[in-house]
Amino acid sequence: MSLDPRTLTSRLPFRARLATSFAGLFLVVGAALLAFVVVLARHGTVQHVQSMQAMYVDTPAFDPSQFSVTGATGAAGAAGAAGAAGPAHLSAAAPGPNSLSGAVLLQKIDQTVRAVQDTALREMVLWSAVGLVVLALAAGVLGWRLAGRALRPVAAITGAARQISEESLHQRLSLTGPDDELHRLADTFDTMLDRLEKSFESQRRFVANASHELKTPLAVQRTCLQVGFADPLPEGLAEVRDDMLAANHEAEQLINALLLLARSDRGVEATEPVELGGVARLTAAELAPLAATNEVGVKVFEAAGPMVVHGDPILLRHLLTNLTRNAVQYNRRGGFVDVRLDAAAATLTVTNTGPHVSSEKVLDLFEPFRRHGPDRTAQSGHGLGLSIARSIAEAHGAELTAQPRAEGGLVLTLRFKP
Incomplete structure (x- = not known):
């Protein structure tokens, strides 16, 4: 050759x-x-x-x-x-x-x-x-x-760029020396950091404001519905009340999902050891009623001992909950969901039965508000589960991939860095 x-x-x-x-x-x-x-x-x-x-x-x-x-x-x-x-x-x-x-x-x-x-x-x-x-x-x-x-100034720029993250966007290169090409490159990089810092600060303010401005009115609305439409009600109003409460609950879940997605995109500020096997079993127990309603069996398997990773326990719990709920929700009657943890390979795999998914549409499932199937406005879910899961995985330095099964369903693989 x-x-x-x-x-x-x-x-x-x-x-x-x-x-x-x-x-x-x-x-x-x-x-x-x-x-x-x-x-x-x-x-x-x-x-x-x-x-x-x-x-x-x-x-x-x-x-x-x-x-x-x-x-x-x-x-x-x-x-x-x-x-x-x-x-x-x-x-x-x-x-x-x-x-x-x-x-x-x-x-x-x-x-x-x-x-x-x-x-x-x-x-x-x-x-x-x-x-x-x-x-x-x-x-x-x-x-x-x-x-x-x-190239020494270039190495300095590279080292400083590696150290700068979302939490340290206030740092600047401030390269000294003659006004040459490298100096202008450093100045351009500092200007870009200024814009990024303003953008992230604006996002933080939006998340903080949205948490109060959106969730509080929904809580007030739910309370008013429960008090104003208390039993006994005339015939027909009870059904209207239940529909309004369901819509209120869906809106609150959507806002919580969007806020969680924004939080995971910001990265992980503090980490601690998290035993994923216990989290997976707790998640399976919480989703047992949904699995029983859909007639889906959920099992957790562990290999090579306990699987411990460093991360945010709340975000990791949401990650496993979204993966398992997605596997249960988009399944078939009598199907199964297998959650397998391999501590030696630092991987977690969620396998489920369900409808066939073409390999061309797999990547679309990780986009916000994207779901498999033509009905995008279905009452079950908002199409944010896998988007939030991937965002949390990336915040922990992990990789989340999906592969379609020949018999139907998906194989979701979460790989952590060893």
């Missing part, structure tokens, strides 16, 4: 990518400079060799002391000429240009110069390449350190 270099690069941290870019850029520029130097050095040495002057001598009259090399001495001088030194001129007295021994001598000199030239270029390329690789690694290490210094 072939790997795309872009995919591999994208998996690296930004600091590593920045350091790699520094080293790669240095390597490319150094390689281009090395190639430029080698080409010019090769061209220059060829020109110097072609410009050499030689005179032919007869073999008997040949005396090596008659030759002189200007600009270098010996083989080392020839090697220097091959690199960047001035031209070396060989001169000697010769009796005539047609001497055979002179031609042999010139051929040997030419071969020696070319061998020295090739050796000098090869050594220059070899050691230059080694130095280039070493310097590229040094540039990568230096780039890593420079990238760390450059």
Whole structure:
């Protein structure tokens, strides 16, 4: 399987990518400079060799002391000429240009110069390449350190953002330093925190006001109905009273559900150990009358000992109550509800029988005022049970998922962090 270099690069941290870019850029520029130097050095040495002057001598009259090399001495001088030194001129007295021994001598000199030239270029390329690789690694290490210094404000912003929650929105980054891109990013983040703090504060005020302004009139209305329409009543008014009291009770339940949803969205302020097995059994006992009315059996199973989690006991009780009530309410006659707790896996599973649910509509069940079935205005429930359950689960760092059963019904799985 072939790997795309872009995919591999994208998996690296930004600091590593920045350091790699520094080293790669240095390597490319150094390689281009090395190639430029080698080409010019090769061209220059060829020109110097072609410009050499030689005179032919007869073999008997040949005396090596008659030759002189200007600009270098010996083989080392020839090697220097091959690199960047001035031209070396060989001169000697010769009796005539047609001497055979002179031609042999010139051929040997030419071969020696070319061998020295090739050796000098090869050594220059070899050691230059080694130095280039070493310097590229040094540039990568230096780039890593420079990238760390450059990204230090970003790390500070990230750390501060992780510490800021709904309960600490008053904190600000207040980044100091020059007015650059990072400083403007921190200022933008602080401005966003200002807007979020105002929004959450407005929500808190709304929840507090709604708790008084909505529930109190309903309580007064219920009292007036019970007192004003006390028995004995004329024929027909008793049924009207019961309908009005039922509507009042439904409205009060809806307001309580909305307030609970708003509270769970705000998160958990204080936690304590909660044994979910006891909560599940208590919930099953409270819903026993509803289960008996719907002819549904509710059972609680525990595996691997007691399951203890840290959280808000009131919210966790509402979580299990909503899951179990939803499983009982949307069930069939003679069906069952199984609540299984696995302490080893830190999971709680609620399985129920009931109508078939398509996998495409499962996610819609967690939306507020969404229920399975075409009748959205049914008298049973408000479509907030699973929405509240998921919100409470997220407030405790847990995950609530749903899967449809092939035989009908749902499997709701609540996973807590180990």
